[in-house]
Amino acid sequence: MPVLDLDALTAASRPERVRLVDEWLTGLLADALAGTPRVSRRRGSPPAGPAGTGVALVAVGSLGRRELPPHGDLDLVLVHDGRPEVAALADALWYPVWDAGLRLDHSVRTVGEAVSVAADDVKAGLGLLDARHVAGDPEVTAGLRTATLGSWRQHAGRLLPQLRDLRRGRSRQVGELGFLLEPDLKEAYGGLREGQVLRALAAAQLADEPPADAGEAYAFLLDVRDALQQSTGRATDALVRQEQRPVAEALGLADDDVLLRQVSLAGRRLAFVADETWRRVEASLVRRPRARYRRVRREPLAEGLVRQGDEVVLARDARPAADPGLVLRGAAAAARADLLLSPYTLKVLAVHAPPLPEPWPPEVRWSFLRLLASGRSAVPVLEQLDQEGLLARMLPEWDRVRSLPQRHPWHRFTVDRHLVEAAAAAAELTRDVDRPDLLLVGALLHDIGKGWPGDHSVVGEVIAAEIAARMGFSPPDVAVLAAVVRHHLLLPATATRRDIDDPATIERVAATIGSSPALLQLLHAVAQADGAATSASAWSPWKAHLVAALVARVHAHLVAGPPPAPVLEPTEPQVTASTPGRDGGSEVTVGMQNVADGQQITFGAPDRPGLFSRCAGVLALNQLDVRAASISVEDGRATSIFAVRPRFGRAPVPEILVDGLRAALEGTLPLAERLRQREADYRQDGARAAAPRVSWHDAEVAGAASTIVEVRAGDRAGLLYQLTTALADEGLDVTSARIETLGADALDSFYVCDPTGTPLDPDQRARIERALVAAAGGDTADPATLGAR
Structure with missing residues (x-):
């Protein structure tokens, strides 16, 4: 019986690992066939031998895709033509695998049984799309692949919505790979599952093959998972904090932050491609009335832009190369209509859009503000601009914070996504301030300094001033935006660490921001947006209450009004008890x-x-x-x-x-x-x-x-x-x-x-x-x- 060296297997490269397992399984099947006499042979069936046994050992899952991790499961299907002694043959095959200490997910099926299961179970159907011949009769495997692919395409209209809902459910449960500090490389949205789903959608002939950069992102995540399992010595897909540095060293990366940033970029790319692909698939699955000629309705949205179906596309008279404001005008139109830009439009803009003049013309700045003011609808549109490199082209400083991890348990997101989320939260507060434009831009830039060494508030003050000037804000507005970034932590830090009923505390805050109630107003709104974009722990109702009370006291100080009531005031006792052996005053x-x-x-x-x-x-x-x-x-x-x-x-x-x-x-x-x-x-x-x-x-x-x-x-x-x-x-x-x-x-x-x-x-x-x-x-x-x- 062939022997498998597990130590050599786990230390081997991915291609070598697959080769070793394939050779071992081929020997096991040969021994099993030799030791299991065939009971009968149907009339006209081919004689015994590898090409005519009527039995094939087929790999699915990671082994089928030639992606077996160091401590991965073996997913095997023993496919047969109905021979009665297949149970004994399976036992002779599976027990050596278990004896070798490997985890095994196995099944025994005829081609008809496998296809029937795949037609009803989306997970089984997805797995069989990766079926690869390992040993035995190749004609059986070829029949299985042909029948499975035909069944997948036939039942795509029913199975693909199930697959979509399954992935979206996992996204809500596990999170998005691109924004997690301890991501699940396989199940988080944008992880390895997305690469497999993209291939399945292409196999259903409802989408093109994934682009090359998505394939590169997928291959990088495979390398990270291999290094993770070799480092931990166990089967795991969770890149937890304590394992990130060894994995980074194994991959030749500078440190764990570089690793996490590259994982984030890979996950975001896969998620973006998956989202775009699902939009195409969902549109193709919608049944429309048959018509010989069906006119596509095009609804004008803005200059050079129209709505076509559920997307924003370029109008026929659009001139991308001669219209610097078209990118932001299109993004704002899409966000305001709760739509997305079409992939083709994004590609055209990425290739032909000219650089923005400096300072930005007022209409360009106005489009940018309209985009930010769209709130939650702006988040996916900004991600589209980011993925096509258009956002960094307008804000070169953005590359310094793009997918930058935040090593703090409060934060849910990378720095760039946190800034976008803060701007979306600020859009809900624009009616609370006199200058909503400064609020939106201040929220978007409040942590921009984290891309540079030093105190991010101090560094960010200078960077925000440069960006604001480039956007065309007036010098007084530039000064206000710089102050918002410099002092965006002032109110929450003071409210939670100092006695806000102490006049000295109020005087220090007032002295810091100067005699500007407008700046105090902006800092309060940015603090709320920052907290909402961080986590519930970062902005609890009690913290919001403290900050609001501090703002009320500072405002009263600035306008010489009566001070508000103390935050903590004695309440009437509900229960009274006397201490034995003491006088009445000891109550x-x-x-x-x-x-x-x-x-x-x-x-x-x-x-x-x-x-x-x-x-x-x-x-x-x-x-x-x-x-x-x-x-x-x-x-x-x-x-x-x-x-x-x-x-x-x-x-x-x-x-x-x-x-x-x-x-x-x-x-x-x-x-x-x-x-x-x-x-x-x-x-x-x-x-x-x-x-x-x-x-x-x-x-x-x-x-x-x-x-x-x-x-x-x-x-x-x-x-x-x-x-x-x-x-x-x-x-x-x-x-x-x-x-x-x-x-x-x-x-x-x-x-x-x-x-x-x-x-x-x-x-x-x-x-x-x-x-x-x-x-x-x-x-x-x-x-x-x-x-x-």
């Missing part, structure tokens, strides 16, 4: 009301050291995530206010909270021990263990010196309790806090002060920083660096 109360994206909890209790941390511990024990907090003391009684969100969707129970706080104050509730157990119960495997970071900022609150200490650490149950306990143990009072979760990280900002009013000296800061690092679960920081940041 503990809890109030609750619904607020944006959660609840607001108000604790009332006698002031004492560590009260704030105990309140935070009780909330953590009840699985409540804190978003913001403040504390005030009057006549020896403290009021602590927390904006919380239930981690598992269950609203807090005031009776449980008041009992928990009372027990914690009495010392009968071991908060630290209970929270350690809670953390152990809910610890996630593979959580990052990056060292915590602490930074300091001086501030002034209500005329008194205060200090802001920021802690960035891995998020976990009870983190806020641990940090506030560390601050209390160091003798500090916490007056307010802002809590933000950044994916797996938490960024907690605390306003702290020494009860004596003494400023914190460097030695005290160093000691506090060590305590915070220890409380956050990290290693103790180097004393030489503490307090220096």
Whole structure:
């Protein structure tokens, strides 16, 4: 019996791997035929021998396509002419494959049975299109291929819609390959499946063969998958973060970012070609009334452009080579009508469209703004321009961010797609600002600086100014757009990390943006669009509430209006309990009301050291995530206010909270021990263990010196309790806090002060920083660096 060396197989190149498996399977079939006597032979059937056995071993799937990955399954079909001993023959063939340690997907069929299954099951039909003869009777395989192809073409009108729905369903479930940080190379939309589907559509004679660049993209993804499986030593199609660097090295690429960018480009190209092909296929599958002469209706849309069916095409009198504004005029017309440009029109424009004059003429800029103002309809049109190289021709800086990955758990998209999504989101906010044109362009360019080294906001300010000037905006408008890009993170960062009820915070924001309510208005809208284009975690209702409250305060400061009400205001207690053994002044109360994206909890209790941390511990024990907090003391009684969100969707129970706080104050509730157990119960495997970071900022609150200490650490149950306990143990009072979760990280900002009013000296800061690092679960920081940041 032939032997297969699995180590040599996995290390071999793709063609060599297929050759080794084919030779091995050929030997297995020969042995199986030799050891399985034929029971009978039909009259007129050919004599025994490879060409007349009536049995063929056919490869389908990746082996059939000669694309077998290092740890791929063998998809085999034993095709026969009805011989009764085929079951014994199959056993003699399949068991050695299993014994060799290979995964096997197998079936035994006659040609008629295979075709019948393929006619009813779109997956089976798709697989049989890749049928390739491996061993046995080639005439049987030829008959299978001919019958399968004929059946596929015959039933295409019924099977192809099923295939389309199947792929779209996987796209919604798995995502788009071009925009994922950890893509599934096979099943994500734009992955290897798309290449296989494109060949199937061509086989149905409803589409041309995929273009050469789509074939190159497909071949690159095959190389990535081979390197991935050779690196991991197992069958996988998921290019997860920890495997990207070894795969990049195996492919000779500079680093994992280069790898992910090339994967994105390949996936986007395959997805684009697949989308265009499906549009053609769907149009051909629509039944139309027969007519000897059928006039195609052409509806004018703009100068040089008409609607023809479901596409925008060039008018007969269009002059692409002499009309620089035709590209953007056509894109705007398509987006406004919720259509796409025809592939032929795109090709003509890509070849003949002249460069845009600099600065852009007003009508060209107006078309560009109309395109962006179309919102969601503009996204696929901009992708069309991008895929044909037209977008980068108008905005050369676009190539620096094209398919550029973003290494942050917040982001769903590559940088360029994020910018397009932000512009689409901004289109829904144009009525909220005085200058919608600046809003749309500012949203599109707010992260353009990520294509260059350095702080992307600082770098982007210069680049955005150059682009805006080239677009023909006036110098004052160029300055505003540059400021929008420079400060697009100002509002969300301030709202989530600083006390927005502190006048000093408002003054700093106002000083940063100058005395321009219009710029404040634009920054607010861009922040909303940026958050919506990032993820739900990046722009929660509570964060939107904080940013809106900050904007209201800054606007009131700029126009000298009355300040808005504080974000956190005490609520009337719903539950009251008395601490045994204390006087009436020791009453503990809890109030609750619904607020944006959660609840607001108000604790009332006698002031004492560590009260704030105990309140935070009780909330953590009840699985409540804190978003913001403040504390005030009057006549020896403290009021602590927390904006919380239930981690598992269950609203807090005031009776449980008041009992928990009372027990914690009495010392009968071991908060630290209970929270350690809670953390152990809910610890996630593979959580990052990056060292915590602490930074300091001086501030002034209500005329008194205060200090802001920021802690960035891995998020976990009870983190806020641990940090506030560390601050209390160091003798500090916490007056307010802002809590933000950044994916797996938490960024907690605390306003702290020494009860004596003494400023914190460097030695005290160093000691506090060590305590915070220890409380956050990290290693103790180097004393030489503490307090220096």
